[in-house]
Amino acid sequence: MSQMNFSQTIQHKIETLKTQFLNFLNNFELIENGNKIKYYREKGFQLKDLEKNTLFIDFNHLLGFIDDNDITDVILSDYYRIEPHFRKIVSNFIFSLTNTSNSQENYYLSFYNLPVEKKIRELGTFDIGKLNSIKGLVTRSSEVRPELLYGTFICQLCNSEVRDVEQQFKYTEPKICTNPGCNNHTKWMLKPQSSVFSDFQKLRVQEESSDIPAGGMPRSIDIVCRGEVVDAAKPGDKCIFTGYLIVVPDIAALTKPGEKTEMGVKSDAVRVKGEGNNDGITGLSQLGQRDLNYRLVFLAINIEAKKSRFNLWNQEDEENLELNEEQERQRLLQDFSERELSDIDKIKNSANVYERLASSLCPTVHGHLEVKKGILLMLFGGINKKTEEGINLRGDINICMVGDPSTAKSQFLKYVNKLIPRSVYTSGKASTTAGLTASVSKDPETGENCIEAGALMLSDQGICCIDEFDKMDKKDQVAIHEAMEQQTISISKAGIQATLNSRASILAAANPIFGRYDKSKSLKYNLDISAPILSRFDLFFVILDECNEQSDRMIAQHIVNIHQTSGRIINPEISTEDLSKYIRFARTIKPVFTREAALELQRSYVKLRQGDSNSNNTSYRITVRQLESLIRLSEALARVHISSEITPEYVQEAARLLQSSILKIEKGQYEIQEEEEQKTDLQQKEQNQNIIQEEIELRQQQQRKKENKIQITYEEYLNMRKLVIHTVKDLEIQDNQRVQTEEQDGMEVERQNGFEQRVIVEQILNQLLENDLIQSEEDANKLKKIYSTIIKKLVDIDQILIVTEEASNVDERRLQLHANYCEDN
Numbered sequence: 001m002s003q004m005n006f007s008q009t010i011q012h013k014i015e016t017l018k019t020q021f022l023n024f025l026n027n028f029e030l031i032e033n034g035n036k037i038k039y040y041r042e043k044g045f046q047l048k049d050l051e052k053n054t055l056f057i058d059f060n061h062l063l064g065f066i067d068d069n070d071i072t073d074v075i076l077s078d079y080y081r082i083e084p085h086f087r088k089i090v091s092n093f094i095f096s097l098t099n100t101s102n103s104q105e106n107y108y109l110s111f112y113n114l115p116v117e118k119k120i121r122e123l124g125t126f127d128i129g130k131l132n133s134i135k136g137l138v139t140r141s142s143e144v145r146p147e148l149l150y151g152t153f154i155c156q157l158c159n160s161e162v163r164d165v166e167q168q169f170k171y172t173e174p175k176i177c178t179n180p181g182c183n184n185h186t187k188w189m190l191k192p193q194s195s196v197f198s199d200f201q202k203l204r205v206q207e208e209s210s211d212i213p214a215g216g217m218p219r220s221i222d223i224v225c226r227g228e229v230v231d232a233a234k235p236g237d238k239c240i241f242t243g244y245l246i247v248v249p250d251i252a253a254l255t256k257p258g259e260k261t262e263m264g265v266k267s268d269a270v271r272v273k274g275e276g277n278n279d280g281i282t283g284l285s286q287l288g289q290r291d292l293n294y295r296l297v298f299l300a301i302n303i304e305a306k307k308s309r310f311n312l313w314n315q316e317d318e319e320n321l322e323l324n325e326e327q328e329r330q331r332l333l334q335d336f337s338e339r340e341l342s343d344i345d346k347i348k349n350s351a352n353v354y355e356r357l358a359s360s361l362c363p364t365v366h367g368h369l370e371v372k373k374g375i376l377l378m379l380f381g382g383i384n385k386k387t388e389e390g391i392n393l394r395g396d397i398n399i400c401m402v403g404d405p406s407t408a409k410s411q412f413l414k415y416v417n418k419l420i421p422r423s424v425y426t427s428g429k430a431s432t433t434a435g436l437t438a439s440v441s442k443d444p445e446t447g448e449n450c451i452e453a454g455a456l457m458l459s460d461q462g463i464c465c466i467d468e469f470d471k472m473d474k475k476d477q478v479a480i481h482e483a484m485e486q487q488t489i490s491i492s493k494a495g496i497q498a499t500l501n502s503r504a505s506i507l508a509a510a511n512p513i514f515g516r517y518d519k520s521k522s523l524k525y526n527l528d529i530s531a532p533i534l535s536r537f538d539l540f541f542v543i544l545d546e547c548n549e550q551s552d553r554m555i556a557q558h559i560v561n562i563h564q565t566s567g568r569i570i571n572p573e574i575s576t577e578d579l580s581k582y583i584r585f586a587r588t589i590k591p592v593f594t595r596e597a598a599l600e601l602q603r604s605y606v607k608l609r610q611g612d613s614n615s616n617n618t619s620y621r622i623t624v625r626q627l628e629s630l631i632r633l634s635e636a637l638a639r640v641h642i643s644s645e646i647t648p649e650y651v652q653e654a655a656r657l658l659q660s661s662i663l664k665i666e667k668g669q670y671e672i673q674e675e676e677e678q679k680t681d682l683q684q685k686e687q688n689q690n691i692i693q694e695e696i697e698l699r700q701q702q703q704r705k706k707e708n709k710i711q712i713t714y715e716e717y718l719n720m721r722k723l724v725i726h727t728v729k730d731l732e733i734q735d736n737q738r739v740q741t742e743e744q745d746g747m748e749v750e751r752q753n754g755f756e757q758r759v760i761v762e763q764i765l766n767q768l769l770e771n772d773l774i775q776s777e778e779d780a781n782k783l784k785k786i787y788s789t790i791i792k793k794l795v796d797i798d799q800i801l802i803v804t805e806e807a808s809n810v811d812e813r814r815l816q817l818h819a820n821y822c823e824d825n
Contacts, residue, residue: 021089026041110242137208150164353640376640397538400510401543412507413507414465424455427468764787
């Protein structure tokens with residue numbers, strides 16, 4: 001009796017709820033543009049005009065309209081039971097507004113803004129049928145397919161129709177024919193034109209990294225989307241899903257390994273090997289020890305992007321701006337309130353806005369202002385362009401930080417990952433080619449191949465933060481070549497030919513090969529990364545851990561204050577929230593180059609190229625990619641200042657940043673020592689048998705070596721080396737001219753077999769004497785020793801000069817340039 005009373009109470013609540021829900025649709029009022037309107041009646045009219053079939057309802061509106069908590073609890077706890085009633089009410093409500101009857105159209109409803117959000121790992125069997133909201137990251141999506149909701153079947157024996165057969169999560173046929181004279185149970189034919197179909201898509205959603213407990217694995221759940229909800233989320237989106245849990249049979253779990261491809265087409269039953277054309281499993285004997293499994297699936301009725309501090313400019317906005325730039329920008333600016341626009345204007349008009357914004361980035365890290373400026377420009381970004389031929393020119397800025405351990409590289413990556421809503425943090429050592437780009441996997445239910453997104457694809461229109469970039473395997477580094485420049489990922493495997501978008505900026509951090517950065521070597525010798533990838537980064541920042549008493553004291557004080565106050569003492573000049581609003585506003589601007597800025601851009605590029613060709617000690621070569629980097633950095637600087645024009649000052653700052661990333665090689669003193677002293681050192685070590693006498697002799701040798709040792713800078717060594725090579729070339733040219741003159745006079749001539757070392761040195765000294773670079777005989781003797789030693793190095797080590805004729809005296813041996821020698825630029 002008590003159970004009957006409970007059932008009657010529930011039924012009474014449902015009837016009351018139906019009445020109140022219809023009253024809510026008809027009478028809920030909202031103020032828009034200063035006028036009070038019946039909000040959902042207006043929405044109902046719009047549905048018919050827009051040819052939509054889903055009415056989206058804010059749950060907060062319903063809670064404010066219905067005061068009875070018991071009624072709203074019924075909606076949340078028994079939504080699966082009352083959803084058909086709501087759907088029928090919405091359909092009748094739309095029909096009454098449009099004065100249509102007997103319509104074949106079906107209308108649906110979708111709730112959003114639920115009061116509580118749940119984590120994926122909190123869902124359990126007690127949540128089945130309850131209205132819930134969950135949040136997660138979309139990692140995989142299937143293609144959109146038609147799904148049969150209500151089928152109309154024709155009896156193949158008597159041609160009778162059985163209408164509106166509800167599909168129970170699988171292909172469901174009528175149990176028996178409705179014709180009393182017919183006893184058909186199995187022979188049915190679907191009538192598609194009278195059946196109800198809906199769009200269907202399945203998503204794979206993984207919980208966010210912040211929701212994973214210590215030592216736990218990330219959990220995932222399948223989400224089913226129907227109707228207008230399909231294609232609302234793509235891999236990489238962080239979304240809030242509103243819907244309810246359902247239980248579906250796990251048909252794939254019934255199969256043995258190898259049998260999944262033998263799933264029936266018209267039936268979900270398994271065709272067991274050796275049983276012919278079975279219609280299904282006839283009993284538990286064929287199952288053996290296998291049990292019937294079920295699994296939880298979340299049926300989404302609404303999907304919305306998770307609210308974030310700011311959204312990055314997306315490709316759709318770029319395409320719309322091409323149609324009507326001003327109107328589209330005004331639409332984007334409607335998201336800002338007057339107070340927000342006032343705060344943005346205040347920041348824009350402040351002095352030194354560029355430095356203030358940069359210093360407000362990552363406040364837990366002390367100093368590194370140049371690195372913060374580069375990351376700030378990456379957040380603002382350049383402008384994506386598309387040529388008439390359809391070629392995309394990227395506007396995203398890639399940055400690589402190289403430096404000693406404990407220089408806060410990972411801190412920058414973590415900060416950017418938290419700041420940007422669509423960003424992925426990954427480590428190079430733990431990432432594979434498939435994990436970085438995309439992989440082709442097989443769907444366990446359908447057996448079809450599908451694409452599963454990797455880190456670069458998940459961070460599309462965002463930022464991909466890659467730590468320990470130098471620890472990646474070479475084959476994994478090659479995988480991101482295309483993604484960094486063309487911003488696409490091409491896949492050709494398992495019958496799938498696809499080009500996927502990866503329009504993301506890359507922020508990478510790497511350590512030098514030997515633990516600490518060696519300033520005496522160039523960047524490519526300090527970093528184990530191939531040259532093609534190096535050229536794809538717009539900016540490099542070499543962070544050195546140098547000892548400085550004042551800076552060390554300030555860093556120590558900063559870190560101690562953070563730990564002492566748990567970070568409460570950190571108050572950046574511009575808060576993270578204001579910074580996010582400012583960036584979001586600035587990304588609506590598309591600055592253009594002025595004529596003066598374009599000329600300055602050309603001059604800066606030519607100057608960088610000349611500096612690269614005239615010096616052998618830059619970190620990497622200046623190419624056209626660096627010119628495009630200057631363009632992107634200049635556009636980002638204009639966005640920083642909320643300027644619609646790019647001025648020469650912005651180009652100069654961009655060139656300065658790029659120039660600062662070209663770290664000059666620092667060499668120590670190049671020591672020149674007399675050859676006789678080196679030989680004497682070895683001979684005396686072999687002759688001395690007495691330990692005490694040997695020590696005395698060594699000290700004397702060291703003293704003499706100090707007296708005879710000549711020190712020059714590395715720059716001076718390079719200039720002297722170049723002078724020796726040019727002198728040998730001039731001697732060869734003179735000899736060729738002599739041979740040609742004598743041949744014209746009919747004389748027999750013989751080419752010189754190289755030139756004596758004494759002649760080469762004398763020629764060099766004569767040139768220096770003519771230019772007044774030698775003041776005394778002592779200077780001449782000193783330079784003679786230096787040039788003799790440099791020539792010895794060119795012969796023995798560099799092999800630029802070769803000996804064509806040996807002699808007892810070194811000064812009399814003949815030398816000439818190696819035939820394969822090509823002078824460096």
